Amino acid sequence: xxxxxxxxxxxxxxxxxxxxxxxxxxxxxxxxxxxxxxxxxxxxxxxxxxxxxxxxxxxxxxxxxxxxxxxxxxxxxxxxxxxxxxxxxxxxxxxxxxxxxxxxxxxxxxxxxxxxxxxxxxxxxxxxxxxxxxxxxxxxxxxxxxxxxxxxxxxxxxxxxxxxxxxxxxxxxxxxxxxxxxxxxxxxxxxxxxxxxxxxxxxxxxxxxxxxxxxxxxxxxxxxxxxxxxxxxxxxxxxxxxxxxxxxxxxxxxxxxxxxxxxxxxxxxxxxxxxxxxxxxxxxxxxxxxxxxxxxxxxxxxxxxxxxxxxxxxxxxxxxxxxxxxxxxxxxxxxxxxxxxxxxxxxxxxxxxxxxxxxxxxxxxxxxxxxxxxxxxxxxxxxxxxxxxxxxxxxxxxxxxxxxxxxxxxxxxxxxxxxxxxxxxxxxxxxxxxxxxxxxxxxxxxxxx
Numbered sequence: 001x002x003x004x005x006x007x008x009x010x011x012x013x014x015x016x017x018x019x020x021x022x023x024x025x026x027x028x029x030x031x032x033x034x035x036x037x038x039x040x041x042x043x044x045x046x047x048x049x050x051x052x053x054x055x056x057x058x059x060x061x062x063x064x065x066x067x068x069x070x071x072x073x074x075x076x077x078x079x080x081x082x083x084x085x086x087x088x089x090x091x092x093x094x095x096x097x098x099x100x101x102x103x104x105x106x107x108x109x110x111x112x113x114x115x116x117x118x119x120x121x122x123x124x125x126x127x128x129x130x131x132x133x134x135x136x137x138x139x140x141x142x143x144x145x146x147x148x149x150x151x152x153x154x155x156x157x158x159x160x161x162x163x164x165x166x167x168x169x170x171x172x173x174x175x176x177x178x179x180x181x182x183x184x185x186x187x188x189x190x191x192x193x194x195x196x197x198x199x200x201x202x203x204x205x206x207x208x209x210x211x212x213x214x215x216x217x218x219x220x221x222x223x224x225x226x227x228x229x230x231x232x233x234x235x236x237x238x239x240x241x242x243x244x245x246x247x248x249x250x251x252x253x254x255x256x257x258x259x260x261x262x263x264x265x266x267x268x269x270x271x272x273x274x275x276x277x278x279x280x281x282x283x284x285x286x287x288x289x290x291x292x293x294x295x296x297x298x299x300x301x302x303x304x305x306x307x308x309x310x311x312x313x314x315x316x317x318x319x320x321x322x323x324x325x326x327x328x329x330x331x332x333x334x335x336x337x338x339x340x341x342x343x344x345x346x347x348x349x350x351x352x353x354x355x356x357x358x359x360x361x362x363x364x365x366x367x368x369x370x371x372x373x374x375x376x377x378x379x380x381x382x383x384x385x386x387x388x389x390x391x392x393x394x395x396x397x398x399x400x401x402x403x404x405x406x407x408x409x410x411x412x413x414x415x416x417x418x419x420x421x422x423x424x425x426x427x428x429x430x431x432x433x434x435x436x437x438x439x440x441x442x443x444x445x446x447x448x449x
Contacts, residue, residue, distance in 0.1 A: 025349045028342060030333065034432040039331035046328050047443045053324045057104035060321040060367070062227050063190030064101075064235050064273045067179040069115070070094040070254065071152060076166020078117040078156070079149025080249035085166020088150070092255040092294075093264075095151050097176070098275045099183035100227075100237065101136065102366060103191050107323040109364055110141045110184045111237065111371075113275040114176075115256045117165070117402075119143040120155040121357035124404040126177035136184060139327040142364040142373055144277030145402040146259040147244045150251065152176070158355035192229050196367050198396045199224040199236075200314040203307035206300055207242040209381070210285030211415065211422055219280050219380030221387070222308050223398045225369055226271075235273040236266060239398055240304055241380040242286040244278065246297045258286065261301035270309065277400045282379035282409050283422060316396065318367030324448050326363040330375065330440070332407065333430045341419055350428070359405040361440060365448045370395045372441050375405030377426070381412045382434055386441050393449035399441065410437050 034040050076085035095115035102109050112119070128138050154172040156165035204220040219241040227235045244257040256263070259276040266274040287303070290296035307313075334347035345353075362373040370390060378401050390397035408428040415423050416431050427433075 025346055026339060026343050027336070027346050029336060029338075029344050029430065031431050034333070034436045037333060039333055040436070042331040043440060046331070047447060050326060050328070050447050052447055053107065055106045057106050057321040057323070059105065059193050060196055061103045061191040062100055062194040062229065062235070063187045063192065064099065064275075065183050065186035065190060066096045066098040067183045067186070068094055069097055069152060069176060069179045071172075075169070075172060076153035077252055077254070078151055078153030078165040081163040082249050083252060084163060085153050085161070086252055087166075088252050088254045090253045092150075092253040093260050095148070095254060095256055097179045097183045099187040100235065100275065101184060101187040101191055102323055104321045104323050107325065108136050108140060109323055109325050110136045110187065111275070111364065112141060112143045112180055112183065113237070113277050114145050114180070115148055115260065116145045116151050117147060117149060117153075118406055119145050119402050119404045120165075120173070120176070121405055122155050122157060122173045123176045123180065125357070126173050127180050130177060130181050136188070140325040141184070142325075142362050142371060143402070143404040144373060144400040146256055146276050147278035147281055147402060148255060148257045148259065149245050150247050150253060150255040150257060152254070159353045192231065194227040194229045196318040196369070197226040198316045198318065198369050199226055199308070200396065201307045201310055201312070203240070203304055206287050206303040206307070207240070208285050208287060209283055210243070211283035211411065211420060216283065216412070217381050217384070218284060219383045222304060223279065223396070224308065225366065225398070233272040234270065236271045237275040237277065238262075238308060239277045239279040239400055241279040241281050241284040241383075242300070242304075243281045243284055244286075246286050246288055246300050247293050251293050258297045258300040258304070261298055262304055265301060265305055278402060280378045280380040280383045280399050281401055282377035283411055284380040316368065318369065320367040322365065322367060324365040326444065326448065327360055330359045330361045330405075332359065335428050336430050337428045338424050341417065341424065357405060359407055360403070361444070362403050363444045363448060365395070368394065368396055369398065370445065370448055371398045371400065372444055373400050373403030374410070374437060375403050376407045377401055377409045377422070378437065379409070379411045379434065382410070382438055386438060386445075389442055390445050393445055395445065395449055397445070410434055
């Protein structure tokens with residue numbers, strides 16, 4: 001009996017310690033309106049201190065290049081959590097980092113589009129260390145990803161890496177950072193005068209609202225930046241909001257998904273060089289129609305291309321050679337990922353488990369086009385009023401996701417309390433972020449218009 005009492009006492013102490021540990025790790029959701037929070041005031045101070053660059057320029061120049069990042073042997077596959085980072089089994093199509101460099105004699109900027117799930121924060125930190133005097137500065141580099149769920153992994157840290165990008169491998173991070181740097185350097189060597197055109201196409205048949213179906217809206221616009229240089233070569237950067245998830249989790253092959261087929265087709269036809277960036281993909285899915293995943297992939301790419309090249313596409317030439325860049329920290333509420341709909345993990349526990357990297361918002365204005373890059377899956381339901389606001393200021397807006405940081409999904413606030421994957425599992429920074437990010441983007445429009 002004495003032994004049993006000791007055992008029960010030890011078990012009791014263990015359970016008490018466990019309960020205390022759990023209590024220190026969890027709390028309830030903070031629903032203080034964002035306008036009353038310190039991070040909101042910090043953002044207003046940051047954006048208020050930005051001075052717009054109005055230096056006139058006569059000639060816009062651009063150059064482009066790509067670097068193959070297909071590994072020599074299988075790596076973990078980044079994307080679907082249920083794969084647990086399993087290595088890909090075959091190469092369906094090669095993956096690349098593509099870059100454009102633009103220069104007006106006063107300001108230089110670079111645009112990077114990587115065939116990756118996201119632009120990994122680890123790669124960004126490595127790239128920063130590689131930039132030397134004479135290179136384009138980090139604050140003048142705009143990042144985006146195709147958001148393929150079938151590309152190179154091994155770049156993530158913390159618990160999330162075990163699910164979404166596989167076991168961390170510093171050699172992969174180094175190789176990717178080197179490829180980013182080389183793509184920029186190669187593009188910079190090829191700059192020559194160009195004519196800039198903004199293109200806007202509608203494609204509502206190749207996109208769906210995967211969060212709430214027909215209850216919600218979609219972002220049907222394909223937004224493109226097109227260049228023609230003096231040699232007659234044509235380049236295009238396009239962005240669309242449908243997720244690159246045509247290939248499902250059972251197909252563990254290296255691939256760019258439908259953006260790869262789209263880019264390849266454009267380069268075989270009207271353009272010498274093509275790039276693709278995931279737009280406001282949060283809540284937006286592709287239309288999977290075909291006999292299998294690979295047939296669906298071709299059909300999705302073909303549909304997007306038909307819309308992009310449609311005679312109904314809006315085209316607006318830019319007479320301005322203005323280039324403006326902006327990189328600012330993005331202040332946020334402390335992270336509070338949900339364990340239930342009302343119980344959340346404390347911020348220190350989240351940071352310990354998932355790691356902590358700088359988060360920022362980026363913007364690039366080229367002529368009458370304003371690109372804004374955000375560190376998240378930004379919802380396509382949030383873009384329509386932003387488009388209209390930008391146009392009222394004389395700008396054509398392109399919002400792209402995955403700018404080198406990552407804060408999860410940003411959805412419309414009206415869905416925040418729904419028990420869904422995007423609004424529960426992947427919503428990490430509390431309520432009102434849909435409205436907050438919209439206000440951030442409007443502030444950037446005001447500053448750079």
